[in-house]
Amino acid sequence: MDKQKLIILSGPTAAGKSALSLSLAGRCGMEIISADSVQVYRGMDIGSAKLSLSEREGIPHYLIDILDPMEEFNVASFCEEGKKAIERIVSRGKLPLIVGGTGFYIRALLYDVDFSAPGADPVLRSCLEEEAEREGKEALHARLKALDPASAEAIPPGNVKRVIRALEYALLTGGKISEHNALMRSREASYDFSYFVLTLPREELYRRINLRVDKMMEAGLLDEVRSLKEAGCTPGMTSMQSLGYRQLLRYLNGERSLPEAVEDIKKETRHFAKRQMTWYRRERDVIFIDKNDFSSDGEILEKIMSVAGLKEIS
Numbered sequence: 001m002d003k004q005k006l007i008i009l010s011g012p013t014a015a016g017k018s019a020l021s022l023s024l025a026g027r028c029g030m031e032i033i034s035a036d037s038v039q040v041y042r043g044m045d046i047g048s049a050k051l052s053l054s055e056r057e058g059i060p061h062y063l064i065d066i067l068d069p070m071e072e073f074n075v076a077s078f079c080e081e082g083k084k085a086i087e088r089i090v091s092r093g094k095l096p097l098i099v100g101g102t103g104f105y106i107r108a109l110l111y112d113v114d115f116s117a118p119g120a121d122p123v124l125r126s127c128l129e130e131e132a133e134r135e136g137k138e139a140l141h142a143r144l145k146a147l148d149p150a151s152a153e154a155i156p157p158g159n160v161k162r163v164i165r166a167l168e169y170a171l172l173t174g175g176k177i178s179e180h181n182a183l184m185r186s187r188e189a190s191y192d193f194s195y196f197v198l199t200l201p202r203e204e205l206y207r208r209i210n211l212r213v214d215k216m217m218e219a220g221l222l223d224e225v226r227s228l229k230e231a232g233c234t235p236g237m238t239s240m241q242s243l244g245y246r247q248l249l250r251y252l253n254g255e256r257s258l259p260e261a262v263e264d265i266k267k268e269t270r271h272f273a274k275r276q277m278t279w280y281r282r283e284r285d286v287i288f289i290d291k292n293d294f295s296s297d298g299e300i301l302e303k304i305m306s307v308a309g310l311k312e313i314s
Contacts, residue, residue: 003192011198012273014208021099029313031060031089035100038242046221047244069239078105103279112190150178194308
């Protein structure tokens, strides 16, 4: 049985994925599935750089605005909803285009990652959360490093939720979640895919990140976060762990000044982009597109269409 064809357009934050995806989808008759862990939430528009309905140019987008910020969303949720979206797009005679920078989501979908590993143990998770509060995230990360060095290298101390998940796996199974994930990566892909990653020189990417944060603040990001806080969103929620929201909640809670919070957003977003590029370099079958090698987005589109065997619709 032939595998379903997928096109993936990914890359670090602020690389220009959204604009290029609209052009590609429009030219080739595609519909877009968002692989973004924040755009799934309603009311989290500015900080996630979510395209408005009018900006989507009539191209259907999936997995955007499907949850309230109080709800949980994870990689298993993405795979479940992503597969449904693929089926719907294909049933409409269109080609799915997956766009976003959450590399773990994309990998899990492509390789049908097994989520049968032990689920969360509420008592253990509570103990680990208390340990993080009591001894600090660095101490919790050091504990993970002792049990699973590869996971500790891949997960930054600040991502406490992922540190706890990796520790849970190690403590519940006696194994390493990094080895489990490596086994999943060795599986054959479930789809016939072309995986493109946009890149830019680090200095240019960091400049674009800083500029984008400034524009988000001018567009009302602080008011957006304040509204979410007034609606009952708290720092412990998955949605509020997102870049921009986490830092501005600290300001609203009196933990940082506003200039400090804005600088934190820029710095942590730059670090995130660096981790994204590290992730992509470890992936299989990725085609890197250095934007500086092309004089225009039109040339990039021609390259992508040629490599992926795409034809322009009449």
